[in-house]
Amino acid sequence: MVKRPARRSRWSRAFLYVFLTFMALVWLVPVVSAIYAAFRPYAETQKYGIFSLPKALTLQNFKDAWTQGNMTHTFRNTMFIVIPSIVLILFFSSTMAFAVSRFSWRFNVALLLLFTAGNLLPAQVIFQPLFQMFKATPWPDLLSDTDTGSLLGTKIAVIIVHVAFQTGFCTFVLSNYMKTIPKELGEAALVDGASVSRQFFQIIMPLCRPVLAALATLEFTWLYNDFFWAVVLLNQGDERPITSSIANLGGQFFSNDNLIAAASMIVAMPTLIVYLALQRQFIGGLTLGANKG
Amino acid sequence: MGCSCQRSTSHGFNIVSRRGLIIGTAAVAGAGLLAACGSDDKDSGSTTPATDAAGADTTAAAGTDTTAAPSGDAVTVGINEAAGSVAYDGAKAGLDATGVPYTGNFVDHNSFQDNITSYLQQPDDVFTWFAGYRMRFFAEKGLAGDISSVWDNLPDFTEGFKTAATGNDGKQYLVPTSYYPWAVHYRKSLFEEKGYTVPTNKDELLALAAQMQADGLVPFAYANDGKWPVQGTFDILNMRLNGYQFHVDLLAGKEDWTGDKVKAVFALWTDLLPFHQENPNGRTWQEAATALESKEAGMYYLGTFVSSNSTDQEYLDDLDFFNFPELDPAIGADALDAPIDGFMMAASPKNEDGAKAMLTAIGGLDFITAANAVNPSAVPANSKFDSSVFTPIQKKSAELVGAAKNIAQFLDRDTSPDFVSNVISDAFANFHADPSTIDSILDDIETQKSQYL
Incomplete structure (x- = not known):
């Protein structure tokens, strides 16, 4: 009687391992073959196929991808867009979350709903009106590196869109987290004479560091990977972020897949680094605010 | 409260231990940002990206460009x-x-x-x-x-x-x-080796395709990744069966996609599919071109850019093309996509x-x-x-195009771009996934056409 369930669980365990190994392999095949292809010259894979044994392994694709994709330049563009966006998103959403979670006010829920609902609109649906709004908004050329005379075509427009779009989600996560911080902390501060802004900056914000780090990781990955807004709002190839570098390497008819694989590896690197650096916060952050504790 | 404090302390500890890394990353990123401000504002407005792009060759x-820029x-x-x-x-x-x-x-x-x-x-x-x-x-x-x-x-x-x-x-x-024209590409050496001749009408084309199949070759290399390459095949079948003017009128929205003329094109296309590589939707034209290069396939109907797939000079010298043969003597073979x-x-x-x-x-x-x-x-x-x-x-x-009476541009250039990207591309891909559904596919095209044309 004791043995039977043990045997059964051993079998189910074995099955689980076989299943997991199989799934892991299935998921790894595309990634590994892309990495493998990235190290091989195009002429070779073209002739012998992607899964053939290597005749020559080279870093040339990475070098070419970097230079032909103009990645020094596009990476700078990406950082110009992503970093201010994240700073603004986290600032706006934490102030908003602070207001709706720490103070009881009639429109708390309505406001929170409004902010979250903004996330549900697909970008493709509202890009036309946004496009026209940016086009109609005058913007001095001195404040941008283009000469369009309007916000359209400037990286600032992309930053604005990102901030507007992401603030809702971050507000939602942050407010849920802030609700878990005991009310007594705020009350004690109030008794000691701390103003609202002091409560925010010196009590609540330090306690929110884990969730802020988690959000920063997520947002970095999302904004870094954005291609849609960059292409729609930035007409000049010069202004576009690193995601366009991969697109640049595909020709009208002919595309060197090995080169593109190498470019994808390079482009994926920074998100991986950010993720690894903030991994613990990221995983901790996922469950933050999942329950009120 | 105790519980909550504990949690935040433990997270606080994590932050401290990783602070160095975070600050370091931020500093690097910040430096990049500063550099971006510095160079972008000065350069990009006035010169081409060539200055930033890799450049020995540019x-x-x-x-x-630099001499040109100051003129303003x-x-x-x-x-x-x-x-x-x-x-x-x-x-x-x-x-x-x-x-x-x-x-x-x-x-x-x-x-x-x-x-x-x-x-x-x-x-x-x-x-x-x-x-x-x-x-x-x-x-x-x-x-x-x-x-x-x-x-x-x-x-x-x-x-x-x-x-x-x-x-x-x-x-x-x-x-x-x-x-650049679209034509049937082939390898001269393969045709010599097997004794094939360039077909000039439908019967010769079908006989050649059957012969190739008997010889263990795929007659036509075929691909549709990106959903545009087979539009070329549709164009040429349509122009050979129904003529150039019908091509223009059909794509201008003046002809019926569910009519007999279009159905005839798809009927012939369905008959010809067994002579093509299977499942084209997932194949890039480069892979199809490789089949031609490696002599797995005998012919490939594509634009002359097919040669850009290879750097092997021996193959490029061996590569040749001929005009797609006439399918209906009354229509002839004097129209093509270029x-x-x-x-x-x-x-x-x-x-x-x-x-x-x-x-x-x-x-x-x-x-x-x-x-x-x-x-x-x-x-x-x-x-x-x-x-x-x-x-x-x-x-x-130049000779091929010079000899043609009518030059079409290509399906997606001869009609509304949105019509092609939203309707035709998917319709043709679906046709290749299951040719038997062509009637309902054509009904769909005809219903949706009015939104674009």
């Missing part, structure tokens, strides 16, 4: 090729040879095309585009500038090219640069004089000679171009 070009009235030119391709190098060499000061905006081909309607809201003075419905469509919407005055100074183009550059209102909107590329002007360019000067220069010999020296893949449209420098493929292309 240094000469970058030099020209450089023409802005939008090019649908990004650094790193031969097409980019060719376009750049051509533009440099015009001597007109310009600032290039180089964007990769596919996103330039997908984004063209947004692009035209804020275009460069001069930009690359295609002849055909796609050109006339933008001209009619007032999104392209009238360049009839430029055409007064373009003596080198034949009447056919002028017609191709003319909008519905009779004015010119495009300066053509080059074109898309024309060119340049247009923005509806209201910032620098109109410069734009017109640039377009006149693009229509001149210096531009095309310099561009062709770098990128001889298509055939120059300029009739004064020195044909003695043609590559064998260019020479044959």
